[in-house]
Amino acid sequence: MRILLLALLLACWPPAILAQAAQDPAPLEFADGAEEARFRALVAELRCVMCQNQSLADSNAQIAHDLRREVLTLMRDGMSDAQVRQHLVERYGEFVLYRPRLGAQTWLLWFGPALVLLAGGVVVARIVRRRAQGRPVPPDDSQEW
CATH class of the missing domain: 1.20.5 (Single alpha-helices involved in coiled-coils or other helix-helix interfaces)
Known part of the structure; x- marks a missing residue:
């Protein structure tokens, strides 16, 4: 019985070590304070598509990290906030907006x-x-x- 319990414990141990919260490999760098303020305001209005009730700014899910990078890239490509929102709605549906349109x-x-x-x-x-x-x-x- 002890051997079976020990074998079960050892079998579960490696995945438990690997299970960690997703971390952003490289933090986002902003060109200036205005870009950062615009980015923070925009991601606060968007919902994480995985977490369901967390904003994109608050979520630690890997997809949230990817979406934050995508939002910054779209901003740098010259898209307005409305265009960034529309791009994400086309891709993920109205669910991505905290305040869906009427x-x-x-x-x-x-x-x-x-x-x-x-x-x-x-x-x-x-x-x-x-x-x-x-x-x-x-x-x-x-x-x-």
């Missing part, structure tokens, strides 16, 4: 919370009106006790 595919994302709140308000108003008029509120048959 469109046919994203209207529910923008207006869904207001619609849910409005529907909840209507339901509460109907219940309050029924109780004020003295009529009993019908029991909810969907719950099972």
Whole structure:
């Protein structure tokens, strides 16, 4: 039993040593402070396509390192911030933007919370009106006790 446990431990040990957070092999170098400020503002608005809820600036995933390099390269190629965003949207979809644009595919994302709140308000108003008029509120048959 001890030998089996030791063999299992030794088999798992090398991958555990190799499992480290991805590190950027060479840090980004900026031409000046304005370029760095523009870069930082732009990557803060973009979402890491792997991490899902981290900005490109905050993520340590390898793809985030690659995308940061790509953003800097696109900036240096003369693209505006809007063009860089559009390039990434074409490549990865609207998901890459923290603030997706209002469109046919994203209207529910923008207006869904207001619609849910409005529907909840209507339901509460109907219940309050029924109780004020003295009529009993019908029991909810969907719950099972």
